[in-house]
Amino acid sequence: MSTAVNPAATQSTPPDNGKDIDEQLAAACEKLLGKRIISMEYPGGSSRDSVKIVSDDGEVAFASTRSRTARADNERKVLLALAKENTNAPKLLATNGKRLLIQQSIPGVRLTEALHAASDLQIELRLDNALESLAAIQQAGSRAGLDSEMEALGSSSGWVAGLLERPQVIGTFFNIDAPDYDSNALQGMLQARSPRFVKWDARPGNAIARPDEQVFWIDWEHSGARNRLDDMVWLMADEWVPERPEIEGRLLKKHLDMFSDDLSRQDAENYFYAMGVFHLCVRMGLIFRYKKDGKWWNYNRCLAGDKVGVTRRNLRRVCLRGERWAKKNSETLALARWFKQMRSLAE
Structure with missing residues (x-):
């Protein structure tokens, strides 16, 4: 199957979400x-916009109809x-433009x-x-x-301010008030610097582990430009990443410099943990939103x-990680106890 985009096939109309969607697609x-x-086939369920297709010559591909x-x-x-x-990204085989x-x-x-269920060595x-x-x-x-x-993503002060409000929003809803923390210092710490290309939605669900252990990254529709460390946070803070502090420490020691840009x-370490604390709040918010x-x-x-991991196990993982990461910076230290209190909702 050719890896080139077919320029003659750019006039097709994507299928509508009707009863004949399979035939139209x-x-x-x-x-x-x-x-x-x-x-x-719909590996992620029929509500997803990516479909696994098999052609009559046995070739397998994914057809994605973006929103x-x-x-x-x-x-x-x-x-x-x-x-x-x-790179370790899928090739574009064709598009209708x-x-x-x-x-x-x-x-x-x-x-x-x-x-999941992997040994520590495999993880x-x-x-x-x-x-x-x-x-x-x-x-x-x-x-x-x-x-x-x-x-450019997350480039405004308003975006960062909204991120920093996540603990208060969640805490108010559950009557577990978030403590005061140094929002002004965090605003400066987490601002966008010189924009760099980032995947942005770099959660492990958007990566494929091949049988040879190579990891490929899929689903690039949300990518943009911000701080490279944000992608590292997206991956390591995700509720599906097992809580292994020793492994995490070794990985940060090995890879942090590759993501740190000018820091x-x-x-860079301070940024990773501080951004991670508030990204964990975003993941927590998604868990409660869907529950x-x-x-x-x-x-x-x-x-x-x-x-999204709408389970007690995933929430506990988020809260344990948040409690630990909050202790890494004086600006977020007060949130450690709050994460511990939020963990009670998973018991």
Whole structure:
């Protein structure tokens, strides 16, 4: 199957979300690829916008219909740039120039699944490979000019202020008031500096661990430009990453410099833990948002479906990590006790 974009196939219309979506999507893919689609599967569930397709010659690919043309354009730009650098990202096989993209299928399982029930040795190896490939992709994107071509993310003081309000918002809802902490100092610490290409949604559910232990990164529609350390935070703070402080420490020691840009090592470490504390609050907020007033979800179903970890186990992991990371900076120290209190909601 060719890895080049088919310029003659840019007039197709992405399928509407109607009862014939499978037939419409198959027809659109057949027009782009020039081969018959014989099978379609939804690994992440029918609500997801990516479908696994199999053509009559046995080739497997993923067809993604993004929610907005701008997001598809974003992903298309990134994939074409990264393809020239031979990175651990899927190749773009075809596109209709609108919302539909057909991408190379990477054999393996999501990194979330590869970390589940793995030995400590396997966990460290897979996270090590994930960080290595992520840093290499960031640098490749910068060489390709994506630092300046991508939209700046989180660049306003209002964005950072909103992030810093997460503990108060969550705490107020559960009558577990967040303590005062140095928002002014944190505002300065977490501001966007010289924009660098970032994946942004660099959670382990958006990475594929191949059988040879190489880690590939998928789903690039949200990428942009900000601080490279943000991607490291997205990965290491995720509720599906096992809580292994010793492994985490070794990985930071090995990889931090690759993500730190212009920061000293100490400043980079301070940034990682401070941004991590508030990203953990974002993940906590998502857990409660999806749980609402209902029951906890099934852990294995969440894992298999690449869902937010709406489980007691995931919430405990977030709170334990938050309590530990909050102690790393004087500006966030007061939040350590708050994370411990929030953990009681998982008991």
